[in-house]
Amino acid sequence: MIFQLDENLWFPDPHDGEPDGLIAIGGDLSIDRLLLAYYYGIFPWYSFRHAAEPYWYCPLQRFVIFPDEIHVS
Incomplete structure (x- = not known):
């Protein structure tokens, strides 16, 4: 389900x-909203179709790079 944000500072459960x-x-890109979002691992992204509104993402699985395990060939 995709939620519509308003002026209230909240985010749904990812x-x-x-x-x-x-x-x-x-929603907006206010400092308070961004701090709340980043605290919970949520980040804004813009869609080309709806550039006026940010899309908020929080993937449950993340890609992690461990520097000591990288092998470049």
């Missing part, structure tokens, strides 16, 4: 989002 990690659309 487990209620889409399989690709999209959890909400809308």
Whole structure:
């Protein structure tokens, strides 16, 4: 389910989002909202179709690179 954000500072539970990690659309990019989002691992992204509203993502699985395990060939 994708939630529509308004002027209130909140985010839905990431487990209620889409399989690709999209959890909400809308809201703003205020400092308070960004701090709240980043605290919970949520980040804004813009869609080319709806550039006026940020899309908020929180993928449940993350890609992690361990520097001591990298082998470049």
